[in-house]
Amino acid sequence: MIIDSSDDDMPLVAVASKAKAKAKKKVKKKPKRESFIDDSDSDDDMPLARLASKKKSKKSASSGKKVAKKKKKVSAGSKRKRSSATTKKKKTKTAGKKRTKKETAPTVKIQGPLKQLEGAMKANKWWEKEELPSGLKWRTLEHNGLMFPEPYVPHGIKLLYDGKPVDLNPEQEEVATFYASVAPDGPQLGNKTTANIFNKNFFADFKKYLGKGHVIKSFNKCDFSRIRAHLAGEREAKKSISKEEKAAKKAEADALKVKYSFALVDGELQKVGNTMVEPPGLFRGRGIHPKMGKVKLRVMPEQITLNIGKDAAVPPCPVPGHNWGEIVHKQDVTWLAYWNENIMGGFKYVWLAASSGFKGKSDRDKYEKARKLKKYISKIRKDYEKRLKARAGADRQRATAMWVIDRLALRAGNEKDDDEADTVGCCSLRVEHIKLQEEGHLLTMDFLGKDSMRHFQTYKLEEQYGEIGIKVYENFKKFCHGKKPDAEVFDQLTVSDLNDHLKSLMPGLSAKVFRTYNASITLEQQLPLEMDHATPVADKVLAYNSANRKVAILCNHQRTVGKGFQDNLDKLKADVRRMKKQMKELRAMLKDVKAGKNVRLKPEIKETGDKAKDRAAKKKVSHLFARQPGAEAIKKRLATWKTRTHVMEVNVQNKDDNKTVALGTSKINYMDPRITVAWAKRNECPIEKVFPSALRDKFPWAMSVPDEYRF
């Protein structure tokens, strides 16, 4: 057992190195053992609440203080109503008092094993270590396999067929329940075209479960409403359970998960990305996917191949009476397990998490390759600009496609099969996706890209790109001339041809590198180099988001606007208007007070019982005073209002600008994180304002970059 309960009080770094040392020792001395995170006698299988209490008892003295402190806080709260001034005094006194280590310790949240191990994992600075020989991804690999979803438990709620209840066996009922769990107004059933495909595919599969001669013959006579209502009831019941129950359930789930959440790679603890096999259900392909609605089958352990070190113990299969399909020791890959899925006939893998060394190294390499492209880019541009006029059609097509990928940031666009959604990228563009307008040499692209997201843009080729733009326009005209709408624009070019050529210009170059390069260079160019140090943090974040947004627009990263979005935005805008009006009144009040006049006092708001109404009424007079104020008090309030209004205005603008643009995708995948870190350091912008914790964990290798770093 590598990590046991005796490590509880050890600093996390020490836990990690102890784990590492033990791992090495074990691998050498006793290669075969049960499990590297053994849950047999450790705290791992103990509910977190119990674990916490165990820890608490160890620190009973300090815990006692914590409870006492909490009680004190509560009583202080009740006193506040009577005398806020006294409470304030007490507060200041406590704040001013120097706290000892012992006193502060109880306020630290007790971490469950999951968090503890995550902390230990962060101690691994892979980027400071020697790299493995090319092609070798790991030397030793240990993990505990993966979890399986719970078997189906029948609910017995009847499906109605032609108005009459029908008996279904558990397997049939499960499939019917898959259908009932699909939202009627969601992306699959909420649209007539997709609903038709979805229902047709579902029913074809459902019939296979029903078998020949079953009473259910037509989809239109099936009524899933009772099962749907049952599921809604279950959701409600889940929502209404107490906070304690919820916490206990989560703790239980976490305790179970912790065993599968970590792997030991070359003796280092690493987080696993997906710990559970995908549950069965109905395939929810995006856009108009020909296979949407088909039944995604339950995956059994026999279908799983585990990848694990030769000397590592094979983890026991968690499903009683079953066993793993195959055990392999492939050191040239980074996956821990895979299985075949039945919809597209592809593979599903278990990988390490984004914060792992595997992913981190690969990320760093990706950005380094994009940086390398910066050195080659002028040579590459010269190459394709020259070839835009090439005699050979294939050459000219390749040059035009390179221009599109470089300047318009389109994806490569591999060919797709008929059983996939009809989406395209550069090389698979069809004549029907292109519109040309002679005046101004306008090029309009209108097609569905990855995830069936619409790419709809008009490019002013002459205005934006001059002579080269005109040449590109002429080429598109030529490539589309005389072709049918469904013909390919670049009919003499494949993604392979394109990438082969790119490799001849720069080692390792492929089409996707241009997106990383352009996203990173755009971010760097759009960010203000140095900002005035007095600039409020909110403004710095706004500047960052504005640059991020330009990148997201370039890459066509979209998101759908939520249902209540516009209403919320309108409310916020109304709030800003109210604050401005109140500031105007405060200025007038200041004038009056200086002239010795009395001002309007805060009226008493009678509660109507309508919370929203009462809240609005209170907000309306929130700037007023309970007693006649002095000039200083008004000035102070004016200053507060000014700051608050500014922050609100910045927020509103930010929200409005970002409503249809997904900023996260480019942050996670395209923009070199070192640009962000260096900018944040230069401009004293707290990194957590632009990189949430998941990104800080994903890019630990980028965090120590000097502030003068340039992409």
Added chain:
DNA sequence: GTGCCGACTTAGCATGACGAGC
């Protein structure tokens, strides 16, 4: 040369956690 396989990255959406405001 072509098509397919396998391994990996990139992507949006649903859901749950969290915190602000009252």
Added chain:
DNA sequence: GCTCGTCATGCTAAGTCGGCAC
């Protein structure tokens, strides 16, 4: 302590691309 809205995370679909077999 409650409600509501936002944000972070998990999930899994959908891309890219190198390599291999034929």
